[in-house]
Amino acid sequence: MTLLEAVDVTVRFGGVTAVGAASLAAAAGQVTGLIGPNGAGKTTLFNVITGLQRPTRGTIRLAGEDITGRATHERARRGIARTFQRLEAFGSLTVRENVLVAAEIHRRHALRRSRRQQAPARVTDRLIERVGLDAYADRPADTVPTGIARLLELARALALDPRLLLLDEPSSGLSVAETESFGDLLRELAGEGRAVLIVEHDMDLIMRVCDRVNVLNFGAVIASGTPAEVRADAGVQAAYLGTAA
């Protein structure tokens, strides 16, 4: 089922068209990739989906509902969570405390409170283990390596139990082994019925975990398809993969 639809999204900053009539979809139960050269408009499109950037034109729909005019916190309450390229954790709090804050916020603001919802401390412990943060749980967030801080961002986003998870370059700073288990985790998250939309420069990871991939170039979607289809596309080769992979 299609959960997210971005339809004909255009964003202009003065004379610069950062995103030009771009459309893409992300389905529940799938990992969808968004790739493209630097400056292609990937982060701007993420910002439009989460409500940080108002589009010049276009529509964002979540489960069929037009959320284009909704504020960021309203979208979060509808099940959208994201991580940022720039790290956003509270530096002086420990890794565990950072996740706990997110779990507490979710508990307070979730639109529908399920009877099975677990206590924030329990949710936190489970996520720390699941994302692989055990060894760092008691360290202040600003003392952990960048890759680990990105996993912390992911744990904080998961504390919101999102239907749609947006990840902006989540694997940068991870070792090869960490990237491998990170990819497995993404597949698991999709297996739980979530829609995962990922911006990533690591092509091996994208090709391994994505069900579908969208390629942005100068703000336009130049290809969408399975990883194999996108990899074989001559336009994509010329614009991106020929130099990046």
Ligand SMILES: Nc1ncnc2c1ncn2[C@@H]1O[C@H](COP(=O)(O)OP(=O)(O)OP(=O)(O)O)[C@@H](O)[C@H]1O
């Ligand atoms: N607030 C802004 N004001 C003016 N121009 C902007 C603004 N934000 C982004 N841009 C421009 O819009 C274009 C798209 O930028 P964006 O950051 O979305 O690309 P990106 O694909 O995420 O790049 P990267 O891979 O380097 O993160 C770029 O030309 C950028 O300079």
